[in-house]
Structure formats: structure tokens, C-alpha cells
Amino acid sequence: MTHNTEIRTVTDTWAQAMRNNDLQGIIKHYSADIVAYDAVKQLQFVGIDAYRKHWDYCLKACPGAMTFEIKDLVTHAENETAFSFFLCRCGGTDESGEEKSSWMRVTRGLRKIDGAWLTVHEHFSSPFDMESGMALFDLQP
């Protein structure tokens, strides 16, 4: 497999864990020293313990089937350093069974550590409207 194919495979496996609401399946892709910029709450989550706790909170907030659709994935990978970015339609199902989702942006930085690609940095976000300061949840790619 080329390096770029490896990054695509890792991305697919991680995304599937999200759809499965599988905390451990998500977390195992991160390095111990991950620095994550998530879309909500804080500027950053530093270290795997802080980020695991945040993921646990997020998965519990979406107890139903989780939506995680990846679009326009781009990867740049060398021997031990890679980054990737894509748009994602992210959301869940509310109490009435209705799907609520929005398009967001994701960037990931990865290193090959002991033969396996681990994500050392992750950045999720929604853009906001300059006038109102509100996150823009209705944008379409």
C-alpha cells in the first residue's frame, strides 16, 4: 500500500468506529500526546485522557445512530508524516428519530509510530457568520 492509501484506510476505520458509537475504536487511533481542536466547548483538548473524556461526552450526547459521512478526502503522506483533510456531514438521531446533521470541516495530522499511523493532531470546526457570531449549520458543500 502507498502511504496515501494507508492514510485512507486509517481514516475509514476511524470513521466507522464513530458510526458504531465505539469509543475505544475511535480513541485507539490517537497518540498519547494528541492536541485536539474540537468544534465545541474549548480551544483545545491536550492529551489522550482529556480527549477520551470529551469523546465519551459527545458519544453519550448522540445515543442513536451516528451520521459521519466523509466528502472530498485529501491526503498528503510521506514515510512517517502525513496530514489529511475533508468535509464531513456529522450528526445524530434525536428522541423522535429525526436525523440532525450539518457539514463541518476536519483536518488531521498523523505520525507513523512503531509501524502504525496515529493521529497526533485533529481539528474539527464549523465556520461562523461574521455579523451574528452564530455557527453556520446549513452550509452545503
Place this chain on the structure above:
Amino acid sequence: MTHNTEIRTVTDTWAQAMRNNDLQGIIKHYSADIVAYDAVKQLQFVGIDAYRKHWDYCLKACPGAMTFEIKDLVTHAENETAFSFFLCRCGGTDESGEEKSSWMRVTRGLRKIDGAWLTVHEHFSSPFDMESGMALFDLQP
């Protein structure tokens, strides 16, 4: 210079161009095919022409001295592939001379093209509050 030192130098030069309100000094760091996820307006800006136009709009919105302070810069670089991320205090000076700024997050993906590091991907964002949907401009690192 090590690869990581090169990325730090490129980051400093680009940040200084921002402080100088120097459109061309900012733009020259980007590849023709850049895909940018900016903090405002749209999901993405694809290609240098679209991103130049957006930068021009942003610089004109901040005609006074521009604030661009970088904190906690991390770089991961190999021969031709690199990524970096940092917190930044970003803002400008309004008509009354008052500085308005907030802490944001930035991630950049770079490739060495014809001997020079160019940014092929850039991601700026502010996190938002899950209850209100409002961008969080008062967070401190």
C-alpha cells in the same frame, strides 16, 4: 536548518505579513491548489484565486494595525511533507482605536514544492457553544 526550523521560519514570515496587512506577502505562501477552511462565511475556499479574494476582503475589514499572536506552535516535518498547528490571538483595531481580538485555532499542511515550503491546506476556527450555537470569542488559553 532542520525541516522543523524551516516550518517555524515560514510561519513567522507569513504571520508578519499578516501583521503588516500585506496581501501579497500572505498569499505567496500558498500553493495554487490550496484548500482553505477559514473561520468565517463558507465551508471552504478552493484555489488561490478564491482564497486571495477572501484574504483581500478580510484585510479590508481590518484596516488598522492587525493583531496576530502565535502561541504553542507545534510542527511535524519530513523531507517534503509537514503540518503545524497553534493557537492565535487574532484581531484588529476598530474606528475608535480599540483593539478587538479573540483566541482561535490554526492548522496548516505544507509541501515542499521546487525547494520552497508552500501551504496547501489551512484551517482557521473558533469553537462554538453547543447550547447557543454562538462562536466562543472569550476563551483564554
